[in-house]
Amino acid sequence: MKRDVLEALNKERHARRAAIVVTNLDNGSSYLLRQEDEVKGPLGEAVTEALRTGKSCNIEVEGHALFLNVHVPSPRLVLVGAVHITQALAPMARIAGFPVEIIDPRTAFATKERFPDGNLQACWPQEALARMPLDDYTALAALTHDPKIDDMPLQAALAANCFYVGALGSRKTHARRVERFLTAGISQEQIARIHAPIGLDITAANPSEIAVAILAQIVQAFRTRGIKAGK
Template structure:
């Protein structure tokens, strides 16, 4: 089975790792980050694009409107080693030239790695992300002073919101640990849910001790743990950036992982089954000593009620509910 990995699959969210990789390979690397937006900007503050010295890029700062202009500025920044603040909007003639005519304005910070952004600071950031540590990256736009903070900006960290502070000089980029999906039960729904979740920014892990289900033929390239769920979640650890989805219908497999999640701070807990099945699950959790408030965190039956039929549509409903809970939109 595939070993536990800290590799972040989602190419839109691993800009720091990519920048370090390209810099270390001698290609040169520049990080471009949206620091402020006004109006109908296509990407929110904190969105990132990484550009190499040979012109390749990964990520997005505008949905395609200004990337070409940012790449040009990034090459210039690699030459002079200075950070720069770029503004694009419909009132700017240059913005019309690159196609930003959607009624919004964006401000982008461009930082060449190894000069404006110190290499050791980027290495610390990547190491912290690999260890699932939450960090805030603080940049003073005027002075160029940068630092990583393990504490501070609690409201930004909780809301996962990067942006400029009221002083107009300090930009704070929130680096919460990457989202992770732990899926107990390598069933048909999981075959649809896992790739969908990766596209949405989750790093998925499958847990199933049943060899017939948890096979690389059914889940090529996926991280699969064939341990019993309680042992597997203990290895992985559960935190506020982890969603747990239980799909086996078997209390022997689901309940140990569920109990671990109820004692932790998972951002989402969902369990497959009918209302009758969930009622029995609630009884078991009460008997195990969990409070009604703790048990109330379980989303069961799992997923949004969209009239889903078949594994793929059920997976859509689950991912939709995960997103709603994560963004504070769930009822």
């Protein structure tokens, strides 16, 4: 791999953006494709699938043998609210391969005793997210039921195009949230990306079951997400 390609790849990886190194196996030349690059035709279709699955592969395009070396960020999960659901969801998400960050300004909830293994931040979401910006390989679930805590990170997740955005609450609660977000200038199309009520409908009846429903929905969203790489 040429030095300029490697340097460009490292820059994308540092910024938590997906990229593919395309190597021509016939002559050894290579170049970098970033996730926002528009690629058309058969190569574009292969790039789209490779970015979606995260799997490197050999392909043939117009008589040329190519190797697509895929580099995608690890998906992560940000949980707003150190609540009972979070206590069940955080360890399950880690088992599923999602690094977890928990945010809650309420120090009575955000304690090491309740979350001994968590990346726990006992501060307001705007402070935490300033240190760890959201991106499209991040899932965010707002679980406090408190608009003063939940609204800001939900809006930030929509702006950052997080692959999953979910919010705890009833349909009535979400209807009030929609009114607030519309007043704040957020489009109906953006708001429609919020999974609310949160989680797959498995008739969950307690915090642990709700956690299962949320994690299943997050995995589903990640595995079926759309990557803009051309058609």
